[in-house]
Amino acid sequence: xxxxxxxxxxxxxxxxxxxxxxxxxxxxxxxxxxxxxxxxxxxxxxxxxxxxxxxxxxxxxxxxxxxxxxxxxxxxxxxxxxxxxxxxx
Amino acid sequence: xxxxxxxxxxxxxxxxxxxxxxxxxxxxxxxxxxxxxxxxxxxxxxxxxxxxxxxxxxxxxxxxxxxxxxxxxxxxxxxxxxxxxxxxxxxxxxxxxxxxxxxxxxxxxxxxxxxxxxxxxxxxxxxxxxxxxxxxxxxxxxxxxxxxxxxxxxxxxxxxxxxxxxxxxxxxxxxxxxxxxxxxxxxxxxxxxxxxxxxxxxxxxxxxxxxxxxxxxxxxxxxxxxxxxxxxxxxxxxxxxxxxxxxxxxxxxxxxxxxxxxxxxxxxxxxxxxxxxxxxxxxxxxxxxxxxxxxxxxxxxxxxxxxxxxxxxxxxxxxxxxxxxxxxxxxxxxxxxxxxxxxxxxxxxxxxxxxxxxxxxxxxxxxxxxxxxxxxxxxxxxxxxxxxxxxxxxxxxxxxxxxxxxxxxxxxxxxxxxxxxxxxxxxxxxxxxxxxxxxxxxxxxxxxxxxxxxxxxxxxxxxxxxxxxxxxxxxxxxxxxxxxxxxxxxxxxxxxxxxxxxxxxxxxxxxxxxxxxxxxxxxxxxxxxxxxxxxxxxxxxxxxxxxxxxxxxxxxxxxxxxxxxxxxxxxxxxxxxxxxxxxxxxxxxxxxxxxxxxxxxxxxxxxxx
Numbered sequence: 001x002x003x004x005x006x007x008x009x010x011x012x013x014x015x016x017x018x019x020x021x022x023x024x025x026x027x028x029x030x031x032x033x034x035x036x037x038x039x040x041x042x043x044x045x046x047x048x049x050x051x052x053x054x055x056x057x058x059x060x061x062x063x064x065x066x067x068x069x070x071x072x073x074x075x076x077x078x079x080x081x082x083x084x085x086x087x088x089x
Numbered sequence: 090x091x092x093x094x095x096x097x098x099x100x101x102x103x104x105x106x107x108x109x110x111x112x113x114x115x116x117x118x119x120x121x122x123x124x125x126x127x128x129x130x131x132x133x134x135x136x137x138x139x140x141x142x143x144x145x146x147x148x149x150x151x152x153x154x155x156x157x158x159x160x161x162x163x164x165x166x167x168x169x170x171x172x173x174x175x176x177x178x179x180x181x182x183x184x185x186x187x188x189x190x191x192x193x194x195x196x197x198x199x200x201x202x203x204x205x206x207x208x209x210x211x212x213x214x215x216x217x218x219x220x221x222x223x224x225x226x227x228x229x230x231x232x233x234x235x236x237x238x239x240x241x242x243x244x245x246x247x248x249x250x251x252x253x254x255x256x257x258x259x260x261x262x263x264x265x266x267x268x269x270x271x272x273x274x275x276x277x278x279x280x281x282x283x284x285x286x287x288x289x290x291x292x293x294x295x296x297x298x299x300x301x302x303x304x305x306x307x308x309x310x311x312x313x314x315x316x317x318x319x320x321x322x323x324x325x326x327x328x329x330x331x332x333x334x335x336x337x338x339x340x341x342x343x344x345x346x347x348x349x350x351x352x353x354x355x356x357x358x359x360x361x362x363x364x365x366x367x368x369x370x371x372x373x374x375x376x377x378x379x380x381x382x383x384x385x386x387x388x389x390x391x392x393x394x395x396x397x398x399x400x401x402x403x404x405x406x407x408x409x410x411x412x413x414x415x416x417x418x419x420x421x422x423x424x425x426x427x428x429x430x431x432x433x434x435x436x437x438x439x440x441x442x443x444x445x446x447x448x449x450x451x452x453x454x455x456x457x458x459x460x461x462x463x464x465x466x467x468x469x470x471x472x473x474x475x476x477x478x479x480x481x482x483x484x485x486x487x488x489x490x491x492x493x494x495x496x497x498x499x500x501x502x503x504x505x506x507x508x509x510x511x512x513x514x515x516x517x518x519x520x521x522x523x524x525x526x527x528x529x530x531x532x533x534x535x536x537x538x539x540x541x542x543x544x545x546x547x548x549x550x551x552x553x554x555x556x557x558x559x560x561x562x563x564x565x566x567x568x569x570x571x572x573x574x575x576x577x578x579x580x581x582x583x584x585x586x587x588x589x590x591x592x593x594x595x596x597x598x599x600x601x602x603x604x605x606x607x608x609x610x611x612x613x614x615x616x617x618x619x620x621x622x623x624x625x626x627x628x629x630x631x632x633x634x635x636x637x638x639x640x641x642x643x644x645x646x647x648x649x650x651x652x653x654x655x656x657x658x659x660x661x662x663x664x665x666x667x668x669x670x671x672x673x674x675x676x677x678x679x680x681x682x683x684x685x686x687x688x689x690x691x692x693x694x695x696x697x698x
Contacts, residue, residue, distance in 0.1 A: 005345045007604050010572075012587050015286055016344075016607045021177055043572045055367050060347070062356045086368065086567045087349040088361040088602055089411075089436050089542055089560045 002030050002074040005071045013040040017037065025056060027080055028070045055085045090131075090212055090618055091122055098621040101125040106133070106212035111226070113314055114153065116125035118237045118338035120211070128630040129596065131620060133162040133212065133558070135195040136596035136634040137473055138178035141215070142193040143641055150182035150191040150306070151276065151313045151629040153218040159206070159267070159319070160213035162598020164610075166204035167617040168330050170338040171409050171600035175203035175267070175286060177307035182280040183469065184305055184538040188646030192537065193638065194305035195557055199600055200288040201407040205265040208323035210235040213551050220315040227261070230323035231513075242317040247271060247463040250285035251297035253318050258292050264322035265292075267302075273312035275511030276586060280518050280542075281469035282308030282509075285461075289407050289416075296429040296456065298416065300406065303466035304558040305539065333616045337609045346604020351412040351447060352403045360403070360415045361435035362392050372669035373442040373545050374396035377495045379534050381545070382609020383665035389448040390438060398450070400401065400426040401433070406600075412601050417454055427625060430454040431461070439543035440471025441505075445478060446495030456498075464508025465517075468558070473520040474504050476533050489527070490515060531656040537647065542566070546658050550672045550680055551584045553652035554688075555594070556638040560603065564591035575671035581683035589635045636691045643692060652681065 001021040011018045020037065024030025031052075035042045047053050051067075058065045059081040060072060074080065093389040094103045105122040110117075129136030140157040147155045157179045164172040174197050181194035200348065206214070209230040223242040228235060245253050248672055255265045265287045272282035275313040284307050285299035304307075311317075341347055343356070347563060351357025365387055368374045374387035381387075388394060392401070392415075400420045403412040415434070419427030431454040442453035460467045478495045490513060493500035508511030514550040515523050522539050524533030534541040536553045544559070551565025560566040566590045569575070594601050597610060605613075607624040614620045622630075662670035 007346050007348075008606065011606060018606045018608070043574060048573070050333065053571070054370065057343075057348075057358060059356060062343075064353070064356070075349050081345040081348065083348045083358070084567070084571060085349075085358060085366070086364055087571055088364070089434070089544075089566075 001076055001077040001080060002080055004030060005033050007083055009084055010041055010044060010082070014038045025073060026070070027060065027065070027072050027074055030074055030080055031070075031082070057083050057085050059083070092619050094619060098615075098619055099324060101127050101402055103623060104131045104618070104620060106130070107235070108213040108215065109211050109228070109235060110215045111237060112217045113224070113316065116239055120235060128622065129145035129634050131163060132596035133160055133165070133598060134174070134176045134197070134596040135178055135592070135638070136630065137213070138176060138195060139193055139634065139637050141640060142178060142180065143637065145180075146652065147180040148190055148548065150180050150185075150310060150527050155180045155191070155310065157216040157307070157310050157314060158213065159216070161207050161220055161618070162596055163618055164613055165598030166207035166327075167598070167613065168327060168338070169599065169605070169613045169617065170336045170341050171199070171406070171411070171603040171605075172205050172597045172598050173199045173201065173406055173409070174594070175206065175302065176595070176601065177284055177302045177311075179307060180309040181307075181538075182276070182309050185278040186642070187648075187651055190645040192645050192647070193641045194307070195595065196284070196302035196304045196307045197595055198284065198300045198302035199284040199406045200265070200286050200300040202267050202286040202321055203266040203405065203598065204325075205321035205323055208326045209321055210323075216311075216316060219313065221463045223315045223317050225318040225320065226316060227258070227320040231462070237558060245317045246274065249298055250464040253297065253464060254285065254287045254291065254299065257320055258287070259320060259407055261320050261322050262525060263324055263662050264320050266318055266320055268318040268464075269311050269612070270307040270402040270462060270509065272356065272464045272509040272517070273308035275319070275509070275517070276309035276312035278511035278514035278517045279508060280306045281466045281473075282306055282312055283464050283466045284308045284311060285464055287656055290404055294429070297461060298404070298414070298429070298432065299461060301466075304468065306466075331616050333612055337605070337613055338410070339604055340609065341603045344604070347411045347602060350411050350602045352412060355412070359392060360413050362415050362433050362438060364392050364435040365439075368557055368570065372665050373548055373570055373667065374544050375439055375545060377446050378479035378532060379541070379545055380663060386448050386597065387443050390443055390450060390453070395433075395450040399430070402426065407684040409600075409603060417450075433457070436543050437471065440468055440475070444471060444475050444543065445501050447498050447501065449498070452498045459505050460509070463505070463588065465509050468542050469519055469540040470505060470508055470516065472534050473508070473516050473523060474501055476520045476524060477504060477516065479532055480527065480529060482595050485616045531660070536654070537642070537651055543685035545666065546654050547567055547666055547670060547672055548668075550654065550677055551588055552654065554584050554589075554639075554684060556635060556642070557595075562592050562595070571666065573668065577676065577679055580680055580686075584684050585687040590631055592635055593627070593631045596631065596634060600604050633695070636688065636695055639688055640692045649685065650682070653677070664675065
């Protein structure tokens with residue numbers, strides 16, 4: 001199962017968990033599986049129109065992806081990072 | 090720290106920390122091991138220092154009774170990456186209630202001063218009283234324990250922060266330094282003076298690359314005490330790296346928590362400077378005293394637009410793999426790196442350029458560098474100057490100070506210089522006092538006396554409940570852009586249930602940019618000091634510390650009316666923002682009721698205890 005990793009911004013909403021293994025054949029379906037399991041993450045991951053939140057940035061095995069690459073296939077050993085483009089000061 | 094655990098490794102009373110109490114007037118020094126009373130004492134930082142401040146009755150920041158507490162966190166000087174923080178705590182000259190009483194405040198800075206202080210054998214230093222003449226303190230490690238000396242500081246008077254540090258570097262080997270600049274020496278006229286901390290890079294390169302305990306005027310308190318600098322001299326005493334800590338460090342430096350601050354070629358997003366782009370999508374980048382125009386000018390400061398004319402090099406604090414410092418250098422004709430100019434972070438860059446109507450990166454380097462040399466908090470000085478420019482734009486017939494208006498770089502530079510040298514106390518004492526003296530407080534961008542950072546107040550009704558500056562002590566400043574939720578339920582929950590935990594690392598000695606997970610903190614405490622705590626207990630300790638700060642605000646005279654926004658946020662909504670205005674008076678009033686319904690109960694319980 002691919003693993004989705006995220007920052008404390010996400011973890012604080014789901015009991016401090018910083019990564020979740022999910023069933024998914026693509027990045028998008030993996031993220032859908034994540035928010036199905038943890039609905040509190042939905043507003044961070046998805047915009048109101050159902051597209052990826054425009055302030056979220058995706059990485060697949062340390063490679064940054066464009067939003068258009070959300071359909072990229074993933075395998076069981078892949079790591080997906082989702083991070084906010086807006087942090088710190 | 091010293092531990093004497095028996096069966097339980099969770100007992101705070103089995104942990105003691107080493108404290109030096111220095112009476113600056115008599116030069117008496119007392120060094121003692123102090124048993125921890127509770128979890129917050131163990132964790133350190135403001136969790137401990139605010140308990141000390143709570144024991145004092147202080148009515149003015151510049152009195153001998155106001156202590157300057159310099160301490161570390163439990164993980165400062167540990168092998169955990171970014172475990173480098175030093176905290177300066179005192180009653181603040183800048184943050185004060187309308188009754189005129191100073192508020193308890195802390196400010197944190199990174200790099201190697203904290204570890205060096207700890208390696209002298211001390212976890213905490215309390216400066217009491219006031220020296221009768223300018224001094225610098227030398228804290229040394231010795232086989233007999235920490236040694237503390239007083240040295241005359243005549244040669245340091247008038248030097249910039251960087252010059253003071255260079256002077257000391259040439260005289261003290263294997264040491265790091267905390268120093269104030271001219272602003273701190275002019276403390277009576279500059280309440281926003283900061284404390285500079287030396288960096289490894291600075292000591293080696295000779296470039297002006299300090300780190301800062303910037304907020305709340307801790308440098309002014311140090312200046313009042315006539316302590317111009319502190320030397321922490323000790324050999325490095327890092328313990329052997331345990332495999333558990335190595336794994337944590339690997340997760341920190343290669344994981345998602347620090348991606349925002351790493352370089353793109355290291356799988357990152359380029360640091361806080363890169364906040365310009367996502368914020369500008371919504372026209373949330375402050376312009377002309379927090380009044381975005383929607384004219385695209387903030388794009389001129391996007392890193393991709395600045396970088397071609399300079400060399401930008403990502404550099405780091407001691408042993409930190411994140412490299413969040415985006416240092417800007419001259420670009421030589423052959424493309425190589427020339428002289429160091431300034432460090433570009435989102436806050437100083439915005440508040441000393443775009444928010445002043447200045448859209449030239451080279452001019453930004455000049456202002457940022459000048460603020461650093463003089464030793465001020467760039468947030469406070471930038472936000473106060475934007476108020477001056479706004480006032481002058483509104484009153485062209487009766488301008489104040491030098492008549493600066495938006496976009497006037499030369500006059501902005503004059504105001505910075507004047508604030509840091511005592512010539513313009515109207516600026517140096519902050520925007521709250523200036524706006525009250527002029528009778529125009531509606532567009533003075535502060536809450537409780539601390540100037541706003543570079544995030545629009547129209548987008549953040551959580552500002553009033555930040556306890557030590559608007560963004561680093563309440564994580565609500567980016568929420569509207571991230572989630573677009575304007576419901577009362579959301580904001581009340583965000584402020585009282587999630588946003589406040591942002592101060593966790595202000596106890597521990599870690600940097601927020603590391604994004605260390607709760608599980609890793611718990612493991613690190615166990616491995617580094619043998620102390621066992623659950624994540625729930627840890628968060629409870631953080632919450633108590635936060636509530637204690639609110640309680641101290643109340644004790645210093647803050648009433649509920651002071652937990653509000655500048656009135657123009659309510660009365661003059663900005664049509665250029667990318668979202669409809671939602672922080673109305675009605676919304677804020679209801680939000681305030683809901684937030685206080687939670688915090689009042691906890692404050693009352695704490696007061697009883």
